[in-house]
Amino acid sequence: MATLLQSMKRLWPIRRTQETTDSRKPAERLRQVASPVDIAPDDPIVAYFLSAPGAVEVEKLHLESPALQALRASGVKLAIPLVSQGELVGLLNLGPRLSEQDYSPDDRGLLNTLATQAAPAVRVAQLVQEQQAEARRRERMEQEMRIARIIQQTLLPQELPQLDCWQLAAYYQPARAVGGDFYDFLAFEDGRLGLVIGDVTDKGVPAALVMATTRSMLRTAAQRGDSPGEVLERANNLLFPDIPPKMFVTCLYAILDPTTGRLQYANAGHDLPYLAHAGAASELRATGMPLGLMPDMHYEEKEVRMVAGDTLLLYSDGLVEAHNPEREMFSFPRLMSLVGQYGASGALIEYLLNELRSFTGIGWEQEDDVTLVTLQHTGDGRMSEQPDAGSDLEEGWRVLETWSIPSAPGNERDAMRHVEAVVRELGLSERRIERLKTAVAEATMNAMEHGNRYQADQPVEVTVLASAHQVAVRIRDAGGGTPVPAETQAPNLEAKLAEEQTPRGWGLFLIRNLVDEMRVMSDDHQHSVELFMSREEEDDAS
Amino acid sequence: MPARVLEARVRHKRPRVAVIDLRGEINNGLAETTLNEAYAEAEREHPDCILLNFAEVDYINSTGIALIVTLLARARKSHIRLYSCGLSEHYVEIFNITRLADFMSVFPDEATALADLDIATGEK
Numbered sequence: 229m230a231t232l233l234q235s236m237k238r239l240w241p242i243r244r245t246q247e248t249t250d251s252r253k254p255a256e257r258l259r260q261v262a263s264p265v266d267i268a269p270d271d272p273i274v275a276y277f278l279s280a281p282g283a284v285e286v287e288k289l290h291l292e293s294p295a296l297q298a299l300r301a302s303g304v305k306l307a308i309p310l311v312s313q314g315e316l317v318g319l320l321n322l323g324p325r326l327s328e329q330d331y332s333p334d335d336r337g338l339l340n341t342l343a344t345q346a347a348p349a350v351r352v353a354q355l356v357q358e359q360q361a362e363a364r365r366r367e368r369m370e371q372e373m374r375i376a377r378i379i380q381q382t383l384l385p386q387e388l389p390q391l392d393c394w395q396l397a398a399y400y401q402p403a404r405a406v407g408g409d410f411y412d413f414l415a416f417e418d419g420r421l422g423l424v425i426g427d428v429t430d431k432g433v434p435a436a437l438v439m440a441t442t443r444s445m446l447r448t449a450a451q452r453g454d455s456p457g458e459v460l461e462r463a464n465n466l467l468f469p470d471i472p473p474k475m476f477v478t479c480l481y482a483i484l485d486p487t488t489g490r491l492q493y494a495n496a497g498h499d500l501p502y503l504a505h506a507g508a509a510s511e512l513r514a515t516g517m518p519l520g521l522m523p524d525m526h527y528e529e530k531e532v533r534m535v536a537g538d539t540l541l542l543y544s545d546g547l548v549e550a551h552n553p554e555r556e557m558f559s560f561p562r563l564m565s566l567v568g569q570y571g572a573s574g575a576l577i578e579y580l581l582n583e584l585r586s587f588t589g590i591g592w593e594q595e596d597d598v599t600l601v602t603l604q605h606t607g608d609g610r611m612s613e614q615p616d617a618g619s620d621l622e623e624g625w626r627v628l629e630t631w632s633i634p635s636a637p638g639n640e641r642d643a644m645r646h647v648e649a650v651v652r653e654l655g656l657s658e659r660r661i662e663r664l665k666t667a668v669a670e671a672t673m674n675a676m677e678h679g680n681r682y683q684a685d686q687p688v689e690v691t692v693l694a695s696a697h698q699v700a701v702r703i704r705d706a707g708g709g710t711p712v713p714a715e716t717q718a719p720n721l722e723a724k725l726a727e728e729q730t731p732r733g734w735g736l737f738l739i740r741n742l743v744d745e746m747r748v749m750s751d752d753h754q755h756s757v758e759l760f761m762s763r764e765e766e767d768d769a770s
Numbered sequence: 771m772p773a774r775v776l777e778a779r780v781r782h783k784r785p786r787v788a789v790i791d792l793r794g795e796i797n798n799g800l801a802e803t804t805l806n807e808a809y810a811e812a813e814r815e816h817p818d819c820i821l822l823n824f825a826e827v828d829y830i831n832s833t834g835i836a837l838i839v840t841l842l843a844r845a846r847k848s849h850i851r852l853y854s855c856g857l858s859e860h861y862v863e864i865f866n867i868t869r870l871a872d873f874m875s876v877f878p879d880e881a882t883a884l885a886d887l888d889i890a891t892g893e894k
Contacts, residue, residue, distance in 0.1 A: 637798065641829065662860035670832055721869045724839050725846055731839040734832040734868060741867045 265302060267295040277309035277316050282340040283331070284309070306331055308343040312351040320346070372433050376406040379436035383443055389413050389421055391486045393536075397750055399577045399600040401546075408435030408477075409544045409597035410443055416453045419486060425498065425542040425601055426479035426519075434472065442467060442477045442519065456481040456494035457516075457529040464496065464519045464527075471520035478518045480542060489534040489605060494527040499548065499560075502567040503532060504539040504576070509568035512540075539576055540603040541567050546596035547580065552587050562587075575748035576602050625695045632687035635676035635705075643672040643690050643703070650692045651699055654763055663742040664701065664761050670735045671703045671746075671757045679705025679755050694763075698744075701759045708753040774828070776801040778808035787819050787887060788812035789880065793826035796834030805837055809844065817850060821883050822874075825856030835868055842874055851875075855883045 267274065273293040277284070284307045286299050299307060303323045310318040320343055325331060331339075380402065388396045398411060408428025415421055424446055428435045442463070449462035460481055467477065480501060482493035493501070497518035500511040516527035534540065543563070550558045563580070570579045577600050584598070629650050633639050644665045651661060672688055680686035691702040719737055723729040739746055745760040774794040781789045790808045795801065812820045822841075824830075830838075845852040855877040857865065865871040877883035 640831070659859070659863075662858075663863075666831075666860070666864070673831065719868075721839070721873070725843045725873065727843055731836040731843070732833070734835045738832055738835075738864070738867065 265295060265298040267298075271295045274316055277307070277319070278311060278314070280309055282308065282343070283336045306336075306339070308339045310343050310347040310350050312347040315351070317347055317351045317354060373404070373406055376431075376433045376436040377402055379433070379440055380406060380408075380410065383440055384410065385413050389415055391421065393606055394484075394486055395602075395604045395606050395749065397577050397600075397602045397604075399581065399598070399750070401594065401598045403431075403546065403594045403596050403598075405431045406436065407431050407544075407546065407597035408439045409546065409599040410439045411542070411599055411601050412443055412446065414447065414450055416483075418453070420453065421484045421486060422450055423482045423484065423542065423601065423603065424479065425544065425599065426477055426496075427498065427544045427597075427599075428477050429475050434475070438471060438475055438477065438520075441470065442479070446479070446481065450481070453483075455529055456483055456492050457527040460494050460496050460516060460519065460527040461525060464517075464525050465523055467520045468523045476518040476520040482540075482542075484534075484603065489538075490531060491534055491540065492529060492531040494529050496525075496527060499543060499545055501543075502541045502564055503534070504541070504567050504570075505535070506537070507568060509564045511564070534603075534605045536605050538605045539567075541576060541580075542601040542603075544597060544599040546594070546598035547584060547600065549596060550584060550588055550592070550598075551595065553589050558584060558587055575746070576604075577750070578748055625693050625700070628692040628694055630689065630691040632689050633672070634684050635680040635682050635686050635688055636684055637676075637682065639676065639688075640669040640672040643688070644669040647690065647692055647701055651694075654694055654699055656699065656761070656763060660761060664699070664759065667739045667742040667746075667759050668701050668703070670739050671701075671759060674735055675703050675705035675707070675755070675757070679707025681707075697763055699761050699763055702756055703759075704754055704756040706753070707755040708750060776804045776827075778804050780808050780811045782812075782815050782817070783821075783884065786815075786817045787821065787884070788815060788817040789821045789823055791823045791826070795829040796827060796837060797829060797831045798833060801834060802837050802840075805841060809841055813848070813850070819851040819853055819887055820845060821853040821855060821880065823856045823880055824854060824858075824861065825879070827856075827861075830861055830864070835864070835870070838870060842870070846873075853877060853883050853887075855880050 271293050272291050273289075273295045276289070276291060276293075286296065286304050286307055289296055299321065302321075304321045305324050306322040308320040308322075309316055310320065320339060322331070322339070381400075384400055385398070388398060396413070400409065400411070402409075408426075408430060410424070410426050410428075412424040413421060414424070424443075426439070426442060426446075428438045428442065430438070445463045445466040446459065449466065450459045454462075460479065463479075471477075477496070478498040479496040480493065480498040481496075482491055482501075484491050493512060493514055494516060495512075495514040496516045500513055502509045503512055512530065512532060514528045514530045517525045548558050548560050548563055552558075562583075566580060566583055567576065570576055580600060585592075629646075631646065633642055633646075647668045648661055648665050651664065656664070668690075672690070675688040676682055680688060686706045689702075689704040691704075693700045693702065719733050720729055724731050736746075739757075739759065743759045743761050747758040747760070749756045749758075776792060776794040776796055778793075779791045781791065783789045790812055792805075792808075796805070809820070822838075842852050852874045853876075854865070854874055856879060857876060862871070862876055865874075865876055875883070875886070877886065
């Protein structure tokens, strides 16, 4: 109704005279400019006009109506309601005739006809105006979201730190209405590494600005390399005076000593990290209030020692609070169970995203930012830690060949045949070569399709490496931040045959079953899959 | 190297058995059309069993596996037994890994498959 009345105000040719005691003739008074008449939604005159058959003589109305008084004060003699589809969309208002005679039946008939024809046109004009206003509002919102996204993505780490025996991976996917997720890595001179993950309440530009501020304050607070609890305490006191009302920041801060595996951490109300160890996951608990709520807070400090094979998962609530079509939440127990089962696989992020996709189904509108950071203790300094193929690798590994293939359907067969030619000199059995070929073909297809989206100018880089006991093939694409869909569990063939599941989804399953080990690494720029196969023959009968 | 487009030939070998000879690569949408058309032709004579002969197939990727799963689902729906023969050792292994071999009998060659059918139906 408010919109209607706004429109009516714009359209009504009513002009209220400045002086109600004006002694000039009506015709002269009409030429004066005055403010529009306002009609409250509950004014009884609205119902009267809706039921009026045509032109209404204002002077003859007897209603307790502020609008009626305003019309009279404006000198309106005759009002003709403009009604379209049962809605009062405006009024035709006339002052006294220039001749000062009453309006004749012919005049009224003409005005009624005019009103009947004008009402739909007025309604259309109002709708167009409303749509234009809505489009402008949406454009403003989109612009704000673009700004928020730029702020956030600019401040997220552009590269992952490289640590011997450790593998870091990160994933960040903003929701349409960008939230305030962030993560950060702080490298200290003594070799330790700080890990931060946080979430600002609210969305859009306000959240992005608070995120930027918090990130700066944490970096400032952490500069001296103090313990996580001290850093959060200092950041809280820095943030508290400036944070907007009703906003706060949850944040977990951990410091890893890569040489000992010691991980100290403190938590300002953030979702509890999970540590995958020996096939089970545990929560890393430490208490503390979110940043920015109250000054002088104390943050409990804990520590844990990570050993080879352990994986730490830091995440934001966008994952656990995602809903499926039945409005069930992904939930913490589900996440904990998945981390326990697959935490040490080296591709936890891909696995969790695949589970999330399966859970939410097709067409899911992401409700909140999804941020995942994993830290895995690989323990053995494997070649997957090496940044570039062809550079000096970990002792014992040598590059046999590196080449690129354009991303085009069918080119995986070239990769397959080229790898076959390169590894044949290593003395692998035919069976092992065939297994490796199929795994390479599948990984290359994934890289071309999901990583490079079949853009011919985005080649897939293939590197074959060998050590005394193993052969490895690294397949690298430009799909940083967009992991290959993972289907690490055995596809359910019964469900596929019953047509309850898509018949597809075999790629990664085949790879995992054909090679001894598959490792997946992702950063903001590229995505790599490494396939390992033993050169030994003893288990060939398996 | 150009892809070898899948070709299929249907033979109605004996009453109620159809053989689909496949040649080329089972790896994409073109193969899907070929497979579907061949299967439809094989099905036309209302066979009890359709034998997929992979002897001249040299590449099956995960998309191809999905196409075979689709055929198998279709066959099970219409109570037609789907057999396979002529797979290389590697693809027999793939059929075992994917458990396709649990749902469609795998024979080394056409003669063995048909012999098995004879035993099953009591023919000689």
